[in-house]
Amino acid sequence: MPKEMLPVVDKPAIQYVVEEAVAAGLRDVLMITGANKQALENHFDRVPTLERTLIEKGDTGRLEQVMRSAELADVHYLRQGEPLGLGHAVLRAKQHVAEQPFAVLLGDDIIAQDETLLADMIDTHETRGASVIALLEVAPEVAHRFGIATVEPIEQTGDSPIELVRVLDLVEKPAPGTQPSNLAVIGRYVLQPEVFDILERTEAGAGGEIQLTDALREMAVEGIAGGVYGVVFRGRRFDTGDRLDYIKAIIELATEREDLGPELRPWLKEFVSRL
Numbered sequence: 001m002p003k004e005m006l007p008v009v010d011k012p013a014i015q016y017v018v019e020e021a022v023a024a025g026l027r028d029v030l031m032i033t034g035a036n037k038q039a040l041e042n043h044f045d046r047v048p049t050l051e052r053t054l055i056e057k058g059d060t061g062r063l064e065q066v067m068r069s070a071e072l073a074d075v076h077y078l079r080q081g082e083p084l085g086l087g088h089a090v091l092r093a094k095q096h097v098a099e100q101p102f103a104v105l106l107g108d109d110i111i112a113q114d115e116t117l118l119a120d121m122i123d124t125h126e127t128r129g130a131s132v133i134a135l136l137e138v139a140p141e142v143a144h145r146f147g148i149a150t151v152e153p154i155e156q157t158g159d160s161p162i163e164l165v166r167v168l169d170l171v172e173k174p175a176p177g178t179q180p181s182n183l184a185v186i187g188r189y190v191l192q193p194e195v196f197d198i199l200e201r202t203e204a205g206a207g208g209e210i211q212l213t214d215a216l217r218e219m220a221v222e223g224i225a226g227g228v229y230g231v232v233f234r235g236r237r238f239d240t241g242d243r244l245d246y247i248k249a250i251i252e253l254a255t256e257r258e259d260l261g262p263e264l265r266p267w268l269k270e271f272v273s274r275l
Contacts, residue, residue: 002037003241004107009254011069013240014040016110018072024118026103027073030096032080032089040107044075085209090191091199099193101125104212106187110249112236118188120162121231125190130226131219133167134188134233140177146184147172147213151230163232167220170228172206172213183230185213186237192225 004014018029033040054063076096080089090104103118111117121132135149151165171180189212198215205211220228238249254260255268 002039005039006240008249012043013110014107015069017105017107020111020118021105022073024122029073030076030078030093032078032092034080034083041077044069046070085211087199087202087210087212087215090212091196094196097193101192104189104191108239108241109187110238110240115235117233121188121190124164124229124231128226128229131192131228132190133228133230134186135183135230136186136233137182138184140182143179143182143184144173144176148174148179148181149183149185149230150180151183165230165232167228167230170213170217170220172211194225
């Protein structure tokens, strides 16, 4: 099973990601998929036989859930072909995106539904006319797993709750102990279309893959298309590709559900008291 299809409570991780995009005002969704990921396409497609069965049973609750996934957005699919890295996957979207700015959301990163990270990033892009990346403070011992940013703070005007920085440099997966900061790039980007031209000439980097971080570094250092800004995110994020984070996502999101939380929260307290 693709990790993006792992169920988080009662819907797959990828649906949370698409719902986040829709909540931020984006309805044209292109999924770059790989081998053995037909399940993603099937999930967002209509299933007439299942719909008829639910109608006949009068199960309107489940029918609404099934219909919702198919009606969330205008979803398109494109195969990456060769797994040559995130930069290569983004480049595959060039023909679909054309000359428009666009957002990239990684399918195994879930941002809690009460957060406004993507909407904040889109607002920043529109205000600054530049590419915007999401940054998260991480512990030094895990920094080598991420792209790491060197930044300078920006004085915000008004009452903006966004913590905004200018990105001066980026390095993908630095060797342990060599990271320039503790600000890691996570799976949300709002990008200027000029990134495609850079990706076309970007050579394979860390892990032998074409890294999106390397292209963004060039944009940041050279100030291309307005440079790169970062929104420092201090909210809740779950990496469903990590087993512990996946379990945390299920527990936290389930406790917040009106249909599950009232019974689950007392049980959790009682369970923890026995540990």
